[in-house]
Amino acid sequence: MDEFLIFLKTGLTHVLNFHAYDHLLFLVALAVPYVAKDWKRIIILISSFTLGHTISLLLSVFNIVKVLDSWVELLILATILITAFYNIILVGKSSKNNTITFIAVVTVFFGILHGLGFSNYFNSLLPGKPTDKLLPLLEFAIGIEGAQIIVVILVLILAFISQTLFRFNKRDFILIMSSFVLGVLVPLILENPIWKK
Numbered sequence: 001m002d003e004f005l006i007f008l009k010t011g012l013t014h015v016l017n018f019h020a021y022d023h024l025l026f027l028v029a030l031a032v033p034y035v036a037k038d039w040k041r042i043i044i045l046i047s048s049f050t051l052g053h054t055i056s057l058l059l060s061v062f063n064i065v066k067v068l069d070s071w072v073e074l075l076i077l078a079t080i081l082i083t084a085f086y087n088i089i090l091v092g093k094s095s096k097n098n099t100i101t102f103i104a105v106v107t108v109f110f111g112i113l114h115g116l117g118f119s120n121y122f123n124s125l126l127p128g129k130p131t132d133k134l135l136p137l138l139e140f141a142i143g144i145e146g147a148q149i150i151v152v153i154l155v156l157i158l159a160f161i162s163q164t165l166f167r168f169n170k171r172d173f174i175l176i177m178s179s180f181v182l183g184v185l186v187p188l189i190l191e192n193p194i195w196k197k
Helices: 002-015 022-031 036-061 069-090 101-125 130-164 170-190
Strands: none
Touching (some): 022 036, 022 069, 022 170, 036 101
8 A cells, every 4th residue: 555655746746746747838838728617528538648648658668769858858758739729729729510520539639748758767666577577567657647737727726716706708818828848848848858868
């Protein structure tokens, strides 16, 4: 039980960490187009992300994939950038006829990239055979999923407050939040070590 709590907490703090806020920015960009009644779509998307994240950690645990951190960090930032731009491009367009399949597949891919960024550290946490790491990996994934649900709920509460109390319309809220994400991202992309080589 203690080990379960340790890896659950590791998953929670991996997302709920203001020093590594790329995950938080991605979740904000992913959630802002939705409202509370879209909860099923949101759960599908964040679970798709967790699935991708877990797949990449599995590939790393079994030494199938090894990555260069600086490139993966840049690709992670690019996934957030694409998500925020996607929101801005589609803002105000009807999404009722859109299927979630495309967005979910892209989110799985983004989850894989984000997981690769954490894979080296995750492997260093766990000595032993790859099969010994499977249960902790599952516990970690549960923590990731729980933390993502917390962040998405906070984004939905912020959306509700801004749209009811402050009378922002949904379009303006999406534009403001997506622009905020872009504003934080651009300096991070420019500061990436890849440009200094």
